[in-house]
Amino acid sequence: MIHLPSGFNYTRGRETLARAQVFKRSWPFFLDLAVAALCLAAFYGVLQIVKFWTGKAEPEFVVSLKPSSLPLYAFYSVVRIGLAYLLSLVFAIGYGYIAAYNKRAESLMIAALDILQSIPVLSFLPGVMLAMVALFPTRQLGVEMGAIVLIFTGQVWNMAFSFYSSLKSLPRELGEASNIYGFSTWQRFWQLELPFGTIGLVWNSMISVAGGWFFLMACEMFVLGDRDFRLPGLGSYLQTAASADNIPAMIYGILTVIAIIVATDQLVWRPVIAWSDKFKIEQTAGADRINSPILHFIQHSNALGAIKRHTFVPLSESIYKRVAERNREYRARQAAGQVKDTPVWLRVGVLILLGAVVLYAATSALLKLREIHQGQYLLVLEGAGATFLRVNVSLLLAALWTIPAGVAIGFNPKLARIVQPIVQVAASFPAPILFPIIILGLLRMGGGLGIGSIVLMLLGTQWYILFNVIAGAMAIPSDLREVATLFQFTRWQRWQTVILPGIFPYLITGLVTASGGAWNASIIAEYFHLKGQTLQTLGLGAQISAASDKGLFQILLLATIVMALMVVTVNRLVWRPLYRLAETKYKLS
């Protein structure tokens, strides 16, 4: 479940949400070019690995629709998401750390983050899958790793950004205190940097895990050319159920997903949030804290305490001691002038070598585009236009209902208490699960996928906007609303002078997140396998899906580049200026 940071106290919350942070920076153009080259190179590298893959289709795993197989499937899916999340966490911390402290790499790494957040992860699916299958000896393991890597790429960027921005906003005096008391890098990390970054990491983890479910649904079962990849799990269960038109199985599956989401919230996130309360930088102990019996149990369990005393404590003691000794030796050598830097020529040489490899791979990838003929280019561009329209229509529709609803909820605390948990479950419920059901319904009503895909995008993204509008409405000081009442503002005037400006920054945050989500959703929403037939409509997402289905990598590459370009361009030209406006003019402080 996605919670809003600390009881809708959104001032710090918005800071901790990584998307928001992206807009605070801007980079020179050539950095973007460098990142683009890196991405192309990565793509080409994946393709090259794929070439070595010579496996034949092995006997396929058959998804059972019996309800009794659900617990095992659910377990597999949870483990997949869990592993991907752990991988993301470690990677995010490492990435954020290096980006924050390595001055040379910083701007490039942050530009990369910005772009990677905007790239449609799902179009990497075929490449990643094939590469993983090629890398691992048994096919099943390869598909498994592919799924994990894919979920990882969907989860990691906002977490990395969150940790990076925490490190960048470390209170100066805390940093000085750790310097003056001679903290080692190790101690600094555990006692200063990681604790300070924890709150941001926790909130972003929740968003990431919810996003993980989204990708899980897509990558547990998919077709690539004549190869059919599937993994035992909830995603494949639901897709198979939908294909077989097995309504009871679909209901069981959906109930299982809801049960897992609620259980994750109760067993994982609540204790984690309660625990992370101590990492808040605040002057007084907060009044409203989240309680968690599970955290209480963990902290007061004698057995766990004993285990900690006998394993963790001695281990950390010995590390601290060793680190302190090493530091002393290092300082002694430094005083004696024996510390030497890596020679410059070596560093420059490595850099040149890396640059050459990246350049070669990137141009090779671009050369692949030559295989595309003009008609296909035109088709991709048309598709881009169609998807662009669809994304914006879905945003508009979402905004139209969520703004009045969100404001109504936000202004009414009683209503908010009832609605909030429901919205939270809805927001973290993986929308792709519902796609087959909705498609079936739409087809029966005679609607096509062209309209249907808008509904699907809406389904996945409206919650972000609703969420933020509620938070924004709650953040409008009540005296401003009282002024409006006192002077008998008309309804229009109220909206114009109080409500819309008040929720503006939140609305923008919501719209940015929703827009990113809608682009990504287009890949599964515009192209659908159902009951042995393929439904599709004109769109960029459909082209990406179709290209990966048929193994047309050059089209896949082109469509992915176009989509990434559009998302990045819209971010820079539309969202970033709006965000700046929100930060300056419409800031309620």
Added chain:
Amino acid sequence: MQTTIIRAERVEKYYAQPSENRIQVISPTDLSIVPGEIVALLGPSGSGKSTLLRMLTGLSAPSAGQVYWHEQPIATADVNVSIVFQSFALFPWLTVFENVEAPLKARGMEPAERRKRAMKILDTVGLDGFQAAYPKELSGGMRQRVGFARALVVEPEVLFMDEPFSALDVLTAENLRSELLELWQKKTIPTQAIFIVTHNIEEAVLLADRIIVLGRNPGHVRTDFRVALVHPRDRKATAFTQLVDYIYKVLTQPDAQPPELPQTPTGKRVRDQRQMHYQMLPHARPGGIAGLLELVLDHNGKDDIYRLADDLAFEIDDLLPIVDAAQLLGFLTVTEGDAAITPTGAEYANSEILRQKELFRTAAVENVLLLRQIVRAIEAKSDRTVAEEFFHDMLDEQFSEEETLRQLETAINWGRYAELFDFDASRRRFIQPEKLHHDSESSAEVIE
């Protein structure tokens, strides 16, 4: 003479600008800390007190010059100092005990020994029984005790304090100060010297054996003298008040001898801020200036700045910018620590708001170059608006980025008050006030 613990040799701090000149924060300064003394560093805001402290501790490297720790360059020496911070700088996620234990952990000490020392120091500063609490559960005073405990647990040779009492209320500060003095005098703590940065003059006179007063633009030592008063010091004693008064005089008097100008490595002279184009606007609000003038007028038009500060319960950081601003505008003159109101100042204090604005306007255009330039630039333009950026770039040559922004903020504030111009915050442009009136009138007509 005793052996010095820390010796700073011609240390200075500056920020290089893209162009030839640079922004000097602290001019070359010599300073040493010897065993057995409490040194207080006093100065108005912007005099680089904290910067100097950070250079002396080795936290920040000087732009030029060298700091020695027992005659060894500080960057490579095994320095044993502690800092007590204004904001306490406690780790909120560690308990009181863990906070105090952290520096010992950094030295790789055994857990048992760590525990012994931490408990002992917590006992010394009066935090018995609080070891399991988190800092946010404590009051400000208790939190600063943790700050002291953490600083003292490593038995520092020099204890540095960066405005340690200024975040506390008056009574708590007083209490903590006297306890610190007691620890020091009874030699309960093995600390050899204490170096305290403060902007509270009485605090300095109360604690210190030696007081260093800094001037600003750029930061430099104005006076460095010993305090011979015996402890406990009585705030009401004549010798005490005389000393406080003397420091006020030093602070409010213009520099008798300007500090010598440093040179860039190429032998070019660094530009001196005071001879530069723009004077530095003190960050005072017009309302504050009017308030001060009224107060001086109530005191028969002339009073001791020390007494004024006392009356207002202001610290020098609060009062001096207002005094400086009133002086700059020609409403007040200051001689020997006494402020005297001028005829214009008296009229200003006695007038109603519209006349006050008029007087302020005249004084501002006459005395403040930046405001004069803005007004002229607006008049010269056909559309009667000028971008803020234009002045930003000119000020940037002379002030640090942060100071430039503050200068502009003050200028906008004064200009708006005096109705010299208006400022469109969304387009970041200065506008002629009439034009704005005109606009709103025309739009009002449209609505009608």
